[in-house]
Amino acid sequence: MLVAAAEMLSVASSAAASRRIWFSVRHYCKPAPTKLRISEALSGAEVGTTVKVQGWVRSVRLQKKHLFLHVNDGSSSKPLQIVTSSDLSDPLLTFGSSVEVTGILKKSTHQRQPVELQADEVHVIGECNPVNFPFKIKQTPSIEYIRQFPHLRCRTSAFSSLLRIRAEASATIHSYFKENGFVQIHTPIITSNDCEGAGELFQVEPPIPEIDENFFSVPAFLTVSGQLHLEVMSGAFSKVYAFGPTFRAENSQSRRHLAEFYMVEAEISFTQSLEDLTKVMEDMFKSVTEHVLAQCAEDVDLFHRDVRPGHRDAIDVMLQKQFPTITYSEAIKILNHSSERFMFPTQWGCDLQTEHEKYLVKHCGDIPVFVTDYPYKLKPFYARDNKDHPEHTAAAVDLLVPGVGELCGGSLREERLDVLRAQLEEVGLEDTYSWYLDLRRFGSVPHGGFGLGFERYLQCILGVDNIKDVIPFPRFSHSCLL
Structure with a gap:
């Protein structure tokens, strides 16, 4: 009896096992989506x-x-x-x-x-x-309205299109530099240098001052530019670039300024001409824009249709024409001969304001225009002194674009040790920038570079009026949501 029962259990177990195998095979054979x-x-x-x-x-x-x-x-x-x-x-x-x-x-x-x-x-x-x-469903909210909801605006068609365009433009800029022989440098976000010399710096301090009043033993700040670090690298590489966040403690609520934004910066060694810089600026602008228009056609069309109707035609004109170049002195003459009534003065030696920049762009046919040879006193200590007379100018250049104004700013760098030392002594920075003088002592070469505001670039090609609408999480005075 015990043997018979055991045999029956064995048969039953075998049958159950076969059913389990059958179901397993059947489930396995069903194609998964x-x-x-x-x-x-x-x-x-x-x-x-x-x-x-x-x-x-x-x-x-x-x-x-x-x-x-x-x-x-x-x-x-x-x-x-x-x-x-x-x-x-x-x-x-x-x-x-x-x-x-x-x-x-x-x-x-x-x-x-x-x-x-x-x-x-x-x-x-x-x-x-x-x-x-x-x-709401079946509604197209304005970009001004969705700006109120930084945590939700990526759910809208307009802002999701913006983010895809931004990602494509960013990747294309990296590709452009790689294809043209530039080496990417990760410049620091925390630095002891004030590249611009404007004093608009966010200071970095430890959370408990009693630990160490100066955590880094020297005052440290969020970077306003990676340029000086790129200049270090340009002593060993002929072409370098950086692409990262920069910070300005500007108490501004304007449509063109942010406290945190992204900057594309490049430095080129063995160059003695501003034309070498302007060629790269223009070629990069056109190459990146053409690629973005092709790869993100539907997303870009949304902006050219709903945000700035007709802007695509203006972009096509920019891409087809060569960007003109005028000197600062020529720009002042154009402004002084215009019938426009400007809020800010336009005499030689004044800094160009947004209203001036936009007028110059319009005067030149509503296409980007290079302005060169600014008054030497308007530019930082590192800009090369043209040594001209009677107009004392620097070998500096800005690229002005429609709707935005200044998009790029650059210069040849002062490679002459005696001239640079004298300039640093004049502004009381010789000790602070002794390392910068070393760059000129050991194998210095003529070099120059520029920086491009990435958000302003997006404003330009998309026709967006406010810079807060082309960055995922805008940071500006009295606002740091999320």
Whole structure:
């Protein structure tokens, strides 16, 4: 009896095991859905297959038999249309909610969308109360309105387009420098140097002053520019660049200034001509812009259509024409002969203000213009002295662009040790910058460089009026949200 029972249990166990194996094999053979980003789904490469997408609902439309959703995950300017049975409708399936959708990707019969997803599963991952959500379905909020919600504005079409453009422009700038033989340098954010000499510095201090009043043994600040560190590197590399955040403690609420912004800076050795710098500025501007217009066409079109209508034509003119060059002295003459009434003075020796810069751009045909040879006293100690007479000028250059004003600023650097020492003595900085004099003592070469404000560049090509609308989290006086 015991043997018989054991045999029966063995047979039963074998049968159960075979069933388990059968179910396991059956489950294994069932094709798992391919997980796609929305941009990948819209490409149509996976048409006819079962796919899974995840994203946020941009619109909901319920009919008697069908439910239509538009879902986006930030990878594309266009959403993917989801079509499913109205039986899958869920009260939590609202505008702004996050979802996971599985179904078969099919070609769409509508001309405006190449594919659509015939869904058999729709799961709400995160609900969103559309009453309290600050952005409403079928509304296009202004960029001024969405600026009030820095933690939510990436959910809007305009700002998600801006972030994709920003990412593409950033990557393209890096590619441009790499293709042209520049070496990237990671310049420090904390520094003891004040490159600009304007005193607009954020000082860095330890949280408990009793530990050490000067944590670094010298006063330390957030960088206003990586230029001086690039000059160090230009003693060993003929072409270097940096791309990172910079900080200015300006108490400004203007449309052109931020307390934290990104700067593209380059330094070129063995150059004795401002033309060497202006060629790189112009070529980089045009090359990067052409690439961004091509790769982010739909995102850029949104701005050229909804934010600054007709701006694409202005950009095309900028790309087609060579940027003119005028001297500072010529610029002053143009301003003094104009019928425009300026708020700030325009005599020789004054600094050009935004109103002056915009007028000069307009005067030159609404295309970017280089202004060179500024009064020597207007430029920092490192700018090369032209030694001209009677107009004492520096070998400095600014690139002025439509709608913004100054986009780039650069100069040849003073490589003559005696001239540089005299200038540092005059401003009382000889001891502070003794290391800078060493650069001229040991294998110095003529060199120069420039800096480009990345946010101002985006303002220029997109036609955005306020610099706060082209950076994810704007920092300015009396505002540091998030």
